[in-house]
Amino acid sequence: MRPLMIFAAGLGTRMRPLTNDRPKPLVQVAGQTLLDRALDLGRAAGCAPIAVNTHYLGHQIRDHLAGQDVAISDEPQVILDTGGGLRQAMPLLGPGPVMTLNPDVVWTGPNPLAALQDAWRDDMDALLALVPLSRAVARLGAGDFAMDAQGRISRQGDYVYAGAQIIRPELLADIPDQVFSLNRLWDLMIARGRAFGMVHPGGWCDVGRPEAIELAQGMLADARV
Numbered sequence: 001m002r003p004l005m006i007f008a009a010g011l012g013t014r015m016r017p018l019t020n021d022r023p024k025p026l027v028q029v030a031g032q033t034l035l036d037r038a039l040d041l042g043r044a045a046g047c048a049p050i051a052v053n054t055h056y057l058g059h060q061i062r063d064h065l066a067g068q069d070v071a072i073s074d075e076p077q078v079i080l081d082t083g084g085g086l087r088q089a090m091p092l093l094g095p096g097p098v099m100t101l102n103p104d105v106v107w108t109g110p111n112p113l114a115a116l117q118d119a120w121r122d123d124m125d126a127l128l129a130l131v132p133l134s135r136a137v138a139r140l141g142a143g144d145f146a147m148d149a150q151g152r153i154s155r156q157g158d159y160v161y162a163g164a165q166i167i168r169p170e171l172l173a174d175i176p177d178q179v180f181s182l183n184r185l186w187d188l189m190i191a192r193g194r195a196f197g198m199v200h201p202g203g204w205c206d207v208g209r210p211e212a213i214e215l216a217q218g219m220l221a222d223a224r225v
Contacts, residue, residue, distance in 0.1 A: 002117060002166065003093035004047035005086055005100045006038050009055035009075050014208045015104075023057045025103045026064060029207060030217045035064065038103035041164075045113035047099055051092040053085045083180040087172040096170070100182070102163030106216040108223035109202015112164040116198060125194035126167040126186060130159040137205040137219060138212035151196045155187075162200050 012024030019027070025035035035052070042050050051071040054061045056079075062072055073089035080088055086100060097120070099113055112129045120127055130153075133143040139160055146157025153159075171185050189195035203223060205216040 001046050001048045003096070003098045004042045004045075004050045004113070005089055005093060005098060006035070006042070006050065006052045007082055007085060007100065007102055008035060008061055009053040009058070009079050009085060010104075011056045011079070015210060018210055019056075021057075023054075023061055025052075026060060027207070027213070029106055029213055030220050033064070034103045034106075034207060035061065037106065038101050039068075039070070041107070041111055041113050042099075042101065045099075045111050045117065047113060049093060051089045053080075053089055055079045078179060081179050082182040083172065083175065083184055084178055086169060086182065087175075090169055090172070097166050097168050099164070099166050104207050105163040106205045106207055106220065107162075107200070107202060108204075108219060109200065112162065112200050115200070116164060116166050119198050120166050123194065124166070124168075124196050125171075125189040125192065126165060127196045127198055128153065128186075129162040129164040129200050130197040131162045131200050131204045133158045133160055135204065136160040137203070138209070138215050139206045145197060147197045147199075151198070152190075152193060153195050153197045154190060159197060159199070162204055 008025040012019030015024045026033050051073050053073040055075045058074055071092040116127055143158040144161045145153040145159045147153050171188055186195055203219045205219050207216050
């Protein structure tokens with residue numbers, strides 16, 4: 001079992017007006033909230049403990065999770081971004097490596113968290129789930145990474161970070177800022193040649209905008225045929 005952090009503290013600006021009265025993780029796709037979809041993936045992969053960070057309308061997420069075995073890492077004053085948020089939540093998660101998951105993504109095919117655990121090796125500082133830009137439904141913009149024959153990643157290429165990973169958290173202690181992105185850690189790990197990618201073979205949809213919901217639901221329906 002590995003600990004899992006689900007990032008749920010964002011403002012959901014791109015998802016307005018749906019996020020005018022709810023946080024983005026509580027937006028539904030095919031009758032299920034994005035947060036519950038993320039939790040289902042984590043539980044099916046045997047992840048424990050599981051922590052969720054909150055900020056915008058965080059009381060709604062807390063109420064939604066009431067009675068469930070999920071720890072809450074609240075960020076009431078300032079959104080700490082992915083790096084700062086993970087560092088704050090580490091006492092709830094225990095020692096690493098830890099898994100992280102963005103809930104604003106819909107997947108089909110193999111459970112990406114289970115696949116990452118199967119592919120993890122001791123020579124890795126980070127293992128990121130990737131999808132080719134050509135298969136990244138609703139993605140706007142360019143790719144994030146290139147990947148060599150050994151699976152090592154570098155910046156700028158035709159692979160998109162899919163929002164799931166295993167990462168060693170030790171380098172979090174070396175960053176003095178309160179608010180920072182996990183991109184800071186990835187750059188350090190890429191420079192050490194210890195950041196790797198794993199291509200997700202199934203479907204993937206970025207549910208960051210209202211119009212992406214219909215695309216995600218269509219992808220899910222196609223996968224059931």
